[in-house]
Amino acid sequence: MWPALVTWLTTSAHWQGANGVPVRILEHLQYTGLSMLFALAIGLPVGALVGHTGRGGVLVVGVANGLRALPSLGLLTIVVLGLGLGLAPPIAALTVLAVPPLLAGTYAGIRAVDPAVVDAARGMGMREWEILLKVEVPNAMPLIFGGIRSATLQVVATATIAADVALGGLGRYVIDGLAQLDYAQMLAGALLVAVLAIVVDLVLVGVQRLVVSPGLAESGVSRRRATSRRTRNAAVSVTRGN
């Protein structure tokens, strides 16, 4: 089986044209990027507001967990039958998939900020929105980024199902390989998705290094210990769906 895979991957025809690997990777990244943009636009503000005010926390955790139980494949097929084929259905399904970890990560991150720090900011005369944007969000960055990485990972992995509704992306190879009983092609598709997921995650780790304040990274261990109990239920939600 492995020789067939190597043969598939080293056949130059598989790397050219509209069904070539580079094009499929770009399509895959396009679905991922669009879905993440929409999901970030929903998950970050809602998570930050609920985390800051402390109101509706139970609802947010409940909604996040409920959405996680939604099977992406079912959601995707419903949207396709409702809206017709096209880019919208997979983007919608993938956005729904990405919102829970973002929401949970942002909410848990903001809640886990040391109340003494928030009090100090308030005592210094900061307005509420300043506290949120200048104190809470920067302090919550490690957990927010945990949510972003977990969401992106799921979206990259699940974007394969776009191929099930006549779109492109790396899922094309898996679905076509299955239909044609071309095992090498399926395996190549699966391998490429896994590699892409890992590469994208590494890029995000790099971005995280740049964005997260070094002060937070140093005291990471003690912070985690101090806040773990309070945020456990919320933090546990920052995991994978499909």
Place this chain on the structure above:
Amino acid sequence: MIAWLNDHWDLVFSLSGQHLYLALVPVVIGFVLAVPLGWLATRSGALRATIFYVFGFIYSIPSLALLVVLPVLLGTQILDPINLMAALTIYTVALLVRSVVDALSSVPWEVRTAATAMGFRPLRRFFSVELPMSIPVLVAGLRVAAVSSISLVSVGALLGVGGLGNLFNDGFHRNFIGEIVIGVVASLILALVTDAVLVLIGRLSTPWTRVG
């Protein structure tokens, strides 16, 4: 949709049963494997880092990819349900190892020391003191694992074994949205009921948490 449901109750029930079986057997096996692994991880820092790293990596493998690769590694047929169950077991272990470590670390140090002072040997202390004490955190991890597993089973439908996921494929190819909606709703109900049952088990098995 209702008419279809009335004609197909048998199908929905048998697929739901299959779905639960495919989703929960891996959770049980994964749990049994995760407890000793998590215990090992609490023994030494180096071991913990290695275990977290390895399972973090495994967790990043997409489900569809894992489903395709496993038959090659296991030597099974591509359409064999074992592949799906093995994949779900792997994800469960990856998810639960962290919970087990968290759970065991949540046992107060005084309690552990008191048990030792009372003459509990390590193995017995683990099963009769540390494990029961960590049930609340373990249940939190199990709930996430079970719900994720139930929603993941549907992906197997792309490879012909997916419980309620089969309704998605069938409805899609016949252009019948009702069938898919029923599949999604049934899948949600399974997840909610399983979640509630786990909460109940957690409460029943920790009566001391409710004693004033």
